[in-house]
Amino acid sequence: MNTLANFLPQHLQQHNLPAELGNVLETVTAACCAINNKVRLGALAGVLGMAGTGNVQGEDQKKLDVIANDILIEALKNNPNVGGLASEEEDSFVACHENGGYLVLFDPLDGSSNIDVNISVGTIFSILAKPEGTLTTESFLQKGRNQVAAGYVLYGPQTQLVLTLKHGVFVFTLNEQGEFVETQSQPKIAAATQEFAVNMSNQRHWQPPVQQYIAELLAGKEGVRGKNYNMRWVASMVAEIHRILMRGGVFMYPQDKRDPSKPGKLRLMYEANPMSLILEQAGGAASNAHQAMLDIQPEGLHQRVAVFMGSSEEVAYINNLHQND
Numbered sequence: 001m002n003t004l005a006n007f008l009p010q011h012l013q014q015h016n017l018p019a020e021l022g023n024v025l026e027t028v029t030a031a032c033c034a035i036n037n038k039v040r041l042g043a044l045a046g047v048l049g050m051a052g053t054g055n056v057q058g059e060d061q062k063k064l065d066v067i068a069n070d071i072l073i074e075a076l077k078n079n080p081n082v083g084g085l086a087s088e089e090e091d092s093f094v095a096c097h098e099n100g101g102y103l104v105l106f107d108p109l110d111g112s113s114n115i116d117v118n119i120s121v122g123t124i125f126s127i128l129a130k131p132e133g134t135l136t137t138e139s140f141l142q143k144g145r146n147q148v149a150a151g152y153v154l155y156g157p158q159t160q161l162v163l164t165l166k167h168g169v170f171v172f173t174l175n176e177q178g179e180f181v182e183t184q185s186q187p188k189i190a191a192a193t194q195e196f197a198v199n200m201s202n203q204r205h206w207q208p209p210v211q212q213y214i215a216e217l218l219a220g221k222e223g224v225r226g227k228n229y230n231m232r233w234v235a236s237m238v239a240e241i242h243r244i245l246m247r248g249g250v251f252m253y254p255q256d257k258r259d260p261s262k263p264g265k266l267r268l269m270y271e272a273n274p275m276s277l278i279l280e281q282a283g284g285a286a287s288n289a290h291q292a293m294l295d296i297q298p299e300g301l302h303q304r305v306a307v308f309m310g311s312s313e314e315v316a317y318i319n320n321l322h323q324n325d
């Protein structure tokens, strides 16, 4: 059984990657272990409920959103290899060490609507190389393709770390000693699937191509797709993407007609991009229905984006339906 502590130096050496990147990943994953301890205790640690504050995106913060954010920031600020960080819960980026070579972007706690009802939540992270020169917002606005590593930690029935350094995807499970132990290597997502994930309550607000797509899936065997589809919606992206990594499926959060200034709900930099890198590395696909997610040129730290990701046949089918849109 390989622990993360053994895996990282081996993997870095095998692929000629810098030790400093491994060091940043050690800090991120150690912070996630600390977050895990809080999540696990819930009411016993007094961490449930609202924080009584809001973030820059106008969302109410839960206590655990704030605690997870503080744990990650504190840990990353203490790592000299971290040049700067950006978080869902911070208005703008936080500068760390002038000579730090890496930028860490994260959603400290994803799926916060599930915290108080004891349903899986997670942490999502994306790592970029810091460009030369003074750190500005532009330093972070790199295409997803530029990520040097990405991952998530799922605080579910088991606590699991899923990690990619662009040489496949690796899955680790937290053991009783607090070590991540490799439990699966290189999972692959089947191109075809019969399972989709979408918040159906938004149906009336979707654009016509998404309306058509979901109608086709719901028509099942009798419809043009010629097979029955099952649906799942946890409302935690980490749980959803983990299910897709394990057994296939397609996950969507389409653009909503209600607010044209918001092209979707999910955020490009610390939700869509890291998940897209993981899925692509596992043979899946990800797009905003018009272009590959990882090729989008970001324009803002908290930019929102329409999301279609998972089994490659479904993502291609969705892209095709949007061709004349």
Ligand code: AHG
Pocket: 059, 088, 107, 109, 110, 111, 112, 113, 199, 235, 236, 237, 238, 265
């Ligand atoms: P966050 O808790 O970080 O704000 O993200 C929640 C996201 C994502 O995890 C999930 O897929 C989606 O919001 C759920 O949205 P609905 O509440 O509209 O179902």
Ligand code: MN
Pocket: 107, 109, 110, 111, 237, 271
């Ligand atoms: Mn989120």
Ligand code: MN
Pocket: 065, 088, 107, 108, 109, 110, 111, 112
């Ligand atoms: Mn969040």
